[in-house]
Amino acid sequence: MSNSTAIEQKYNKWIIVLSIAIPLVVAALFGVNLRKLGFNVEPLTFLPPIYASVNGLTALILLVALWAIKNKKIKLHEGLMKTAILCSVLFLIMYVAYHMTSDSTKFGGEGAIRYLYYFILITHIVLSVVVIPFVLVTYVRALSQRFDKHKKIARITFPIWLYVAITGVIVYIMISPYYN
Template identity: 40%
Template sequence: MLKPVFQKNDRLANWLIGIFSLVVFIVVVILGKFKLDVNLGFDVHIFAAINAFVNATIAVVLVAALIAVKNQRYELHKKLMMGALVLSVLFLLSYIAHHLLAGEAKYGDANHDGIVDEAEKLAAGTMRVVYLIILITHIILAAIILPFILFTAYRGLTSEFPAHKKLAKITWPLWFYVAVTGPIVYFMISPYYQ
């Protein structure tokens, strides 16, 4: 097994993880309500494409990390999971940039007026319901997964492997679901970007 990277300090870890998770949540919610009207000279939806790519990459890294730990390659597992954390930070920055610069798109809004009228809903059909189910579950899990990810990482980095493994059994599938559904959401909503 691996040596601890950090000395165990649950009280400090709880505070730092709690504060960081809350700040990220508040920033995402607040910034999601604003749109900056600036012309950057390029299509700002490139950030959404970057988000989809980063999420897909995170999903691949998570699978590789799972395989590594199942094969008792703990150092590789640790490096892959740290890579997934770094990619998640890049995703968050790109996500915030996209929502600040592009605003919100609505599935089925074919005329890009910000309203999905009855004719547009009819044209979108049942795929709109499928999209909304995927989007809602993606958003809810993305909102709650961050502290789980950080606590799981903390337990691993302090070499508390039984607690790390117990948390990872919950965290890994939720994080994987969020990483996989991110690109699905992108490919479904991207035709409605203006």
């Protein structure tokens, strides 16, 4: 077994665990409202524009990272991708913190815009779960220096991750008029 294969196998268990645990933990915490449980916490109502901005930043970072790799700026690409992963983690932490301290906001639009909003929201949520193992596998393949396999899966990962980042901003823009 090559060292590259050993590295991939070492991380495969973690990829599976994280790909299952992250959505389950987020879903579980999403349903927990600390204020309704009697905890004296301030609602973190300032977070949605911040985490929407982090999503926008992630999209920009992904685009610059694509440019970097196409221009053979490998170290820049590597740093940008690590930053994009960090941004996604920060988004997730802020998103969960907001929903654990604040009441959910209902979308108030009507007619076709309502259907559009829910289509974007649902595809955003589903793909945000789907992209987790893709990002992790893509990253591990780069770590293990299996760049042929990395490139192959990155072609799938990139558009999904970019879609999730962009639609996160769109969902925020569409729902923001309905925040209290």
